[in-house]
Amino acid sequence: MLSRHVTNDISAYCHGELSSEESKQFAEHLISCVRCRTKFEEVKLGIKLAEQLPQLSAPDYLWRNLEPLLAKQTEAASASDSVSWSWQLKAAAAVVLLLLSGLAAFLVYNARKPVRGPVIASGASFWRVTRLDGTPRIGSEQIANNGQLGVGEWLETDGSSRAQIAVGSIGNVDIDENTRVRLLQTEPTEHRLELARGKMSARIWAPPRLFFVDTPSAVAADLGCAYTLEVDDHGGSLLRVTSGWVALELADRESIVPAGAACETQPGIGPGTPYYEDAPPVFREALRKIDFKHDASALTALLDQARPRDTLTLWHLLARVNGEDRIRVYEKLAAFVPPPPGVTREGVLQLDQQMLDTWKNQLESSWTSGSVKGVPKPIKDAYWKVKSGLSRRLKEMAPK
Ligand SMILES: [Zn+2]
Known part of the structure; x- marks a missing residue:
């Protein structure tokens, strides 16, 4: 873990501007530092907001409230009580921000669906695939020793083949025999794989909630961990966590699974209740x-x-x-x-x-008996932090 905090690098990380070694160090720091992780969640929320918000006109009443304030601000500049008006302007701006972040949280929350179509990012997006055994296929092509899995493409193994996927710079996923996976999205702020059937083992050294796996009956959200995930022919799945934490989600049903524990999911029901395997x-x-x-x-x-x-x-x-x-x-x-x-x-x-x-x-x-303490913050938690941070800043700005 880095001894210094990494908040200054968050923007560079989110835009893919760090080297792979720097990215790895950044991610490792975030796993163990609540302060930087919270900041990271806030920035990620902001990026989600920018990506997902439709263009909307501000409601009329906001302008009706802001315009008199702006006019007064100009007058007040010469009347020496600009402090209080500037506070009110900032307060109005904060309210707008709060409305936006509420909308973003709503959109993010509603985007959490178990299966969806691939997201094509701008620019080339693919993961490197290494053959471990037999003849895995990407689409209809057999791969010799190495291949590239593009967004939207399926990687499939038969009864005698296995493969390993490098997930950007954040981890590896081993694909067992008789398994079918598809790359849905790979961007600095979100990597997403679909596991249609079979078994995969993931080792992820990323900040929480950066790597997701969609299965037919739940979404597995990585919280900095290693785990195996298996999907049967009926769409049910079994998650077993070997280090860190994983969250399983379907709509508003969520199970948080620590190392040593397991959790099943069923179509139509979503995640069951987590339990220790012993x-x-x-x-x-x-x-x-x-x-x-x-x-x-x-x-x-x-x-x-x-x-x-x-x-x-x-x-x-x-x-x-x-x-x-x-x-x-x-x-x-x-x-x-x-x-x-x-x-x-x-x-x-x-x-x-x-x-x-x-x-x-x-x-x-x-x-938790391992080194990862404390539940990393899901996006909705980050939303509440942003919200309480704003009300704190409002209080700080208020005239004494
Ligand atoms: Zn830190």
């Missing part, structure tokens, strides 16, 4: 019934078998069971790790997101 078989079977067969009667067996580190599963289950069952999950979880100050039983049972997150932050230390 959990008792009875616990895991009960969880499958709750997640995918809507069989809440399995909850008794699950709670009986739960161990202290299974708070990972229990925390996720809070929002996935109802009524009396949620109370039982709450009580089991609270018996292992009592909720921290500010987190109330009533709030948790009503699924107050802030309270759930506060409790999760406390639980995380028992979920």
Whole structure:
């Protein structure tokens, strides 16, 4: 990890202006530095905004409010109270920014769909592919030793072939036998692969949420990690994380999976609840019934078998069971790790997101045994940071 912060390099990184060695050092620093990571998420959000916002005219009322302020600003320049008017102008500008970032967050959020068409970036975009075994194919062409996978192209292996993909400068993906993957997008701010079937292993040394894999039943978002992802013929998938964190998402359902844990996904349902792979078989079977067969009667067996580190599963289950069952999950979880100050039983049972997150932050230390501490910020978290940062700046600008 670099000893200095890398906030000055964020723009260069996002525009692909750093060398591959510099990019790697930048990424490694971001994985372990909350301060730089937060800044990076803000900048990335801004870039998303610029890319995705349609051209819109500002609403009339904004101009009606701004114009008198501008006029007063001119008058005030000679009347020596320019400070307060300049504050109001800045405040108005901040409100406009806030509206824009809200719209951006909305657009980004709605863009999180499991499968979509390829995005053609400006300029040449491809990943290098190395043959490991047999004769992998890109489109209809067999590759000898090396090949190039362009945006929109499929890489396919049969029962006796394997390949390795270099994901820009941020990592490698090994493609197992009988696997079909497509490159959807490769840009400094987002790399996206589609896994239609088969198995892949990813090792990514990128900042969180830069590398995504679309499967038929969820999107895997890399949070700085190594993992395997397997898709069966029915579109279900199994994620197993070996280091760092991965988020599995479908619409507003999200599972955060740390090293040592696994998570299944099913078409039409999305991600199931994450569990540690060393959990008792009875616990895991009960969880499958709750997640995918809507069989809440399995909850008794699950709670009986739960161990202290299974708070990972229990925390996720809070929002996935109802009524009396949620109370039982709450009580089991609270018996292992009592909720921290500010987190109330009533709030948790009503699924107050802030309270759930506060409790999760406390639980995380028992979920991670590796070097990566703290959950990296998803884009929606970054949005709230931008928002609270703006209100803080507004207060700083206000006349004393
Ligand atoms: Zn830093």
